[in-house]
Amino acid sequence: MASDANGWNICRSPIAEAVFRKMATDAGVVDKWVIDSGATTDWNTGSSPDARGLACLRTHGIETKHRARQVTKEDFMSFDYILCMDESNLSDLKKKANSVKNSKAKIELLGSYDPEKQLIIKDPYYGHEEDFENVYEQCVRCCKVFLENNS
Numbered sequence: 001m002a003s004d005a006n007g008w009n010i011c012r013s014p015i016a017e018a019v020f021r022k023m024a025t026d027a028g029v030v031d032k033w034v035i036d037s038g039a040t041t042d043w044n045t046g047s048s049p050d051a052r053g054l055a056c057l058r059t060h061g062i063e064t065k066h067r068a069r070q071v072t073k074e075d076f077m078s079f080d081y082i083l084c085m086d087e088s089n090l091s092d093l094k095k096k097a098n099s100v101k102n103s104k105a106k107i108e109l110l111g112s113y114d115p116e117k118q119l120i121i122k123d124p125y126y127g128h129e130e131d132f133e134n135v136y137e138q139c140v141r142c143c144k145v146f147l148e149n150n151s
Contacts, residue, residue, distance in 0.1 A: 009039030009047075016085075016110055017036060047068045049068075052124070052129055073100045076105045081150075082106070082107045083107075085120070085121040090108075094107055114142045122134070
């Protein structure tokens with residue numbers, strides 16, 4: 001599971017979710033994973049991903065039917081990993097996990113898997129199309145390493 005900042009779940013985490021789903025599908029292991037993304041708040045619940053993110057994914061041959069949702073207490077009990085985009089996410093998610101009695105999820109920065117050592121995946125919302133491309137490229141690098149380490 002990937003989590004996005006500012007409670008949005010419309011930019012970075014849907015890109016990470018779609019990238020990881022495609023990689024797992026291509027590797028023939030998608031049935032071994034429950035792949036989802038969520039936000040730390042409910043601001044955009046039910047919304048589609050940002051149009052610029054969708055266009056970026058389509059450029060790379062990836063489609064998604066994702067709708068924004070908020071991370072739930074159940075997520076901490078059912079997911080093995082919750083991967084987030086920045087330190088604010090990490091802090092918010094760890095606080096929420098501490099309030100869940102049977103939390104088993106390992107909460108990490110997705111960027112911790114980046115071979116180029118870019119720890120933070122920057123929010124492209126106020127940027128341009130190239131910022132979404134940068135998020136995509138970083139997600140590809142991170143998801144590849146994460147999948148290799150956890151297959």
